[in-house]
Amino acid sequence: MNEMTTELWADVSGLSTADTPAALAHARNSEITTLVLRQAQLADWEPLERIRIAVVGNASELALLDDQRVGVLIAESPAELDGVRAAALGRPLGVRCEIADAAGMNLAAEMSGKVDVVIAAFVDETNIPLELLLASAQGTTTKVFKELLSSAEAVSVAGVLESGPAGLVVRADHLSDLDRVAQALRAGREDRKELVPLEVYRAEPVGMGYRGCIDTTTLFGDDEGMIVGSTSAGGILVCAEVHYLPYMNLRPFRVNAGAVHSYVFGTERTAYITDLAAGERSHAVSANGRFREVSVGRVKVELRPLRLIAARHGDVEVNVFLQDDWHVRVMSAEGKPLNLTEVRPGTKLLGHIVEPGRHVGIKVAEQISEF
Incomplete structure (x- = not known):
């Protein structure tokens, strides 16, 4: 790149x-x-x-x-x-x-x-x-x-x-x-980075919390979303709102990106959801690992029930907190969208793993533990 x-x-x-x-x-x-x-x-x-x-x-x-x-x-x-x-x-x-x-x-x-x-x-x-x-x-x-x-x-x-x-x-x-x-x-x-299969070991409701939808100035493809996670070790590919919803129109510019403390991973920088605002840059990510730069139009924060999804790849563990609703989708390891409420321990999801340790979104060389 x-x-x-x-x-x-x-x-x-x-x-x-x-x-x-x-x-x-x-x-x-x-x-x-x-x-x-x-x-x-x-x-x-x-x-x-x-x-x-x-x-x-x-x-x-x-x-x-x-x-x-x-x-x-x-x-x-x-x-x-x-x-x-x-x-x-x-x-x-x-x-x-x-x-x-x-x-x-x-x-x-x-x-x-x-x-x-x-x-x-x-x-x-x-x-x-x-x-x-x-x-x-x-x-x-x-x-x-x-x-x-x-x-x-x-x-x-x-x-x-x-x-x-x-x-x-x-x-x-x-x-x-x-x-x-x-x-x-x-x-x-654009850049390409390796996405890996993550095996879910925990999937459960965790009560109410604030989550952010990231609205962009682009239109996402069917295989695109954003990499979102709670730790700097990586995250899970959360699908954009481009898939069928029976009760409302699609929002093909949006990713329902999860709890406000979450990281959104880019090619070089990683941002908290609450750091993103109109005019900031983020990355749309496809199932084949393509990262393309997109502009943020707004971030919409609301109080919603949340669900924790925790998964691992080898000895690396990542997790994400997402709105607990079936119309929120995550990408399976096969590159297919899954309803969040269908995810169970043993389910394989697609994600991105990086070396942990970040300060204001930039990779730093230091030992770090996150739980």
């Missing part, structure tokens, strides 16, 4: 005045982080806080640029870099390098350490030169971006080397592919 977040840029600088408004409308509703324009196109753009503006051009075009909306200046070629640098006035500086041969490759590599961003525009769909360019930028503050020739490149490019490029640039003639590229980047931010 890439630890860094790969940025997505849309470059509409090659469009005519007539075609620009439609492209800008499309960009506003996409997942881009930065929009690349010519100075003449700025008048058509209504500021949007989440999208940064970069202006590309030559030295004479950018010499008199005085627009507070512009966050990045990009020289359209290395030959224009010095003139554009003078116009940057402290703003981040980039350069677009068209690479068709070894000479172009070497020139792009020389930009490392001299600019904040290098946009590598290769004429061929090959990743080997990109690897060389990324290697040359290591140890510098320069970020390497790859200009895509097609959306099909996104899957392979995002995984080049361990970190991949800092960003991908979709050109104006491929704006229709923005959603596909964004989807490929989201997939690159």
Whole structure:
């Protein structure tokens, strides 16, 4: 999994005045982080806080640029870099390098350490030169971006080397592919971890307690939920509310995640249910061990009867307190949803085991006992 977040840029600088408004409308509703324009196109753009503006051009075009909306200046070629640098006035500086041969490759590599961003525009769909360019930028503050020739490149490019490029640039003639590229980047931010069978040795009502439902801004799949547990040693895969309920509509964005003291496990961080709030990040987990990042919309806490489910994998014991109702489901070791009230000692459930010991959700190296 890439630890860094790969940025997505849309470059509409090659469009005519007539075609620009439609492209800008499309960009506003996409997942881009930065929009690349010519100075003449700025008048058509209504500021949007989440999208940064970069202006590309030559030295004479950018010499008199005085627009507070512009966050990045990009020289359209290395030959224009010095003139554009003078116009940057402290703003981040980039350069677009068209690479068709070894000479172009070497020139792009020389930009490392001299600019904040290098946009590598290769004429061929090959990743080997990109690897060389990324290697040359290591140890510098320069970020390497790859200009895509097609959306099909996104899957392979995002995984080049361990970190991949800092960003991908979709050109104006491929704006229709923005959603596909964004989807490929989201997939690159997913992780896979081992889920294991847990044998239940205790399943019983424990009285009233406060439980939290985690409502997210995503829609869960049929095999998804969240890993929830009472100890830092791991937890049980609690299903999302995507399965048949006879008395109410489904809530495919929700996991009835259990008692408020519980941990919700992610790829690197683990949060208490009560620490999650609107805008926080958590992870949807599938039965095959895929962890994908999701945004929390809200956490809804209510007093409800609770049921304790305790299980073990080898000598590791985990437990979870869930609302004591049959419509709450947990995932069986076979990847099938089970009604909570059907779980008995001997039932095999699917869960995740980690080395115990956490402080404010972060793994720490210390001896810890939890009962």
